[in-house]
Amino acid sequence: MKVLVATEKPFSGVAVKGIKEVFDAAGYEVVMLEKYTEKSQLLDAVKDVDAMIIRSDKVDAEVLDAAKQLKIVVRAGAGYDNIDLAAATAHNVVAMNTPGQNENANSVAELVFGLLVFGVRNFFNGTSGTELKGKKLGILAFGNVGRNVARIAKGFGMDIAAYDAYCPAEAIEAAGVKAAKSQEELFETCDIVSLHIPATPETKQSINYDLVGKMKKGGILVNTARKEVIDEAGLIKLMEERQDLKYLTDIKPDADAEFAKFEGRYFATPKKMGAQTAEANVNAGIAAANQIVGFLRDGITKFQVNK
Numbered sequence: 001m002k003v004l005v006a007t008e009k010p011f012s013g014v015a016v017k018g019i020k021e022v023f024d025a026a027g028y029e030v031v032m033l034e035k036y037t038e039k040s041q042l043l044d045a046v047k048d049v050d051a052m053i054i055r056s057d058k059v060d061a062e063v064l065d066a067a068k069q070l071k072i073v074v075r076a077g078a079g080y081d082n083i084d085l086a087a088a089t090a091h092n093v094v095a096m097n098t099p100g101q102n103e104n105a106n107s108v109a110e111l112v113f114g115l116l117v118f119g120v121r122n123f124f125n126g127t128s129g130t131e132l133k134g135k136k137l138g139i140l141a142f143g144n145v146g147r148n149v150a151r152i153a154k155g156f157g158m159d160i161a162a163y164d165a166y167c168p169a170e171a172i173e174a175a176g177v178k179a180a181k182s183q184e185e186l187f188e189t190c191d192i193v194s195l196h197i198p199a200t201p202e203t204k205q206s207i208n209y210d211l212v213g214k215m216k217k218g219g220i221l222v223n224t225a226r227k228e229v230i231d232e233a234g235l236i237k238l239m240e241e242r243q244d245l246k247y248l249t250d251i252k253p254d255a256d257a258e259f260a261k262f263e264g265r266y267f268a269t270p271k272k273m274g275a276q277t278a279e280a281n282v283n284a285g286i287a288a289a290n291q292i293v294g295f296l297r298d299g300i301t302k303f304q305v306n307k
Ligand code: 3PG
Pocket: 009, 055, 056, 076, 077, 078, 079, 080, 104, 225, 272, 273, 274, 275, 276
């Protein structure tokens, strides 16, 4: 069996070592395609592989057409909006993610607070900022990342609320977090809102002018989820009208140049950094490798997302 690890944004060295050990033990060959810049490189690399591990790398119908031997693609991480699931099914390719890998979620959650401290201290520009203690944090979607954000926020002494369309209020309250009745209520009542929703047809562009416009004076929106959930034109219009709002994001918007005019109120990491820690890479990367061996050797489809 031949496995391709296709990562435009490479895993840490220690994660690659761990992934290779899993495949060595199974007797599989591993090929690496890291930091590729052209889609043609990916199309070439997938030609003769049986399995592949990806991160946010796009696997669309063209990639699947080129991957004649491919049986399984595993997205090392949580969000799998980068895989064309219908095309994978049509090509008889099993698609999986690696859910429930806590380090992957924790690393994103820690970055939320890196962005927040940077934001409330005015991007370290020498002026007096504010503290997170006592501020109300709204967590939009209470999955693994949202739960880790809540855990860390408790250490900061924040007042914490969450809303999740798919998670009952009792489960949120059981984690010691106030359950908001709607996402509108979350935006209305919180000083800071942190997004942890996946990019789906329902959520795309759902964080819009009206919703963010409900935030109190001095509101901060943090996005470590996906750029697609933001209505960029709406948010730009709102930030033009409201000089008090800040937008901090780990995913550069398409309209980065336009957002950049909000100096001191907008920050985007140069490259998506949420899951870019050694711990997260080891966690998600080795889980992906084990899932590939589990599928190819034993037919285990537990984390298949294109059923
Ligand atoms: C995820 O969905 O797991 C995170 O967004 C991480 O994405 P990345 O692999 O591009 O860092």
